[in-house]
Amino acid sequence: MPSFALLLKYRVAIALLAIFISLFAWFAEWADRVYICPYCRAQRTVIGLLGLLLLAYPMHWLNRWIASTLAVLGLVVAGMQHFNGWKKIMAGKFTWGDYWYANAWVLSGCALFLITGLILYLWAWRPTPLPMDDQ
Numbered sequence: 001m002p003s004f005a006l007l008l009k010y011r012v013a014i015a016l017l018a019i020f021i022s023l024f025a026w027f028a029e030w031a032d033r034v035y036i037c038p039y040c041r042a043q044r045t046v047i048g049l050l051g052l053l054l055l056a057y058p059m060h061w062l063n064r065w066i067a068s069t070l071a072v073l074g075l076v077v078a079g080m081q082h083f084n085g086w087k088k089i090m091a092g093k094f095t096w097g098d099y100w101y102a103n104a105w106v107l108s109g110c111a112l113f114l115i116t117g118l119i120l121y122l123w124a125w126r127p128t129p130l131p132m133d134d135q
Contacts, residue, residue, distance in 0.1 A: 008125055015054035018118055022048025034102065039081040043111040046074030050118040058125045071119035078115060081108040 007014075025044040028034050053067045085105030088094040097103055 004124075007121075009128060011054055011058070011121075011125055014118075014121060015051045018051030018054065018114070019048050021114070022051065037104065039077055039108065040104070042077040043074055043081075043108065043115070046070050046077075047111065047114055047118065050074075050115065050122065054118065054122055054125075058122045059127070064123060067119060067122050071115050074115040075112065078108045078111040081105075082112060 022044045025034075025040070026048075029036060029041075034040070049070050050067055053063055053070075056063055058064070058067075081104060085094065085103075085108065088105075094105070100106065
């Protein structure tokens with residue numbers, strides 16, 4: 001399992017992956033592969049914007065302030081959608097649909113993990129120290 005220090009070296013790759021996930025989800029909606037969902041739109045937008053903010057200098061206070069605000073919005077929206085799925089489960093009205101992996105309950109749970117991971121990564125990131133010569 002990779003260490004956290006190793007993970008911190010891949011900031012650009014993680015940021016680009018978040019942006020790709022966001023764009024892929026948007027293209028799926030634009031191609032009429034998924035239904036229009038305001039919860040999903042907010043979540044995928046927040047994931048993409050957090051990816052963009054990771055590409056910028058993550059230690060700047062304004063970057064962290066904006067990212068934290070966006071993350072709170074995304075987490076509230078994802079939490080509401082996920083809780084609605086739990087309400088359906090408890091009421092006995094929950095269905096997986098044709099594709100379980102495209103279920104709103106599963107995807108909102110994934111969004112909760114992604115947004116939480118991205119904001120924690122943004123706050124934990126530090127530039128790697130330059131190697132020092134002993135000569």
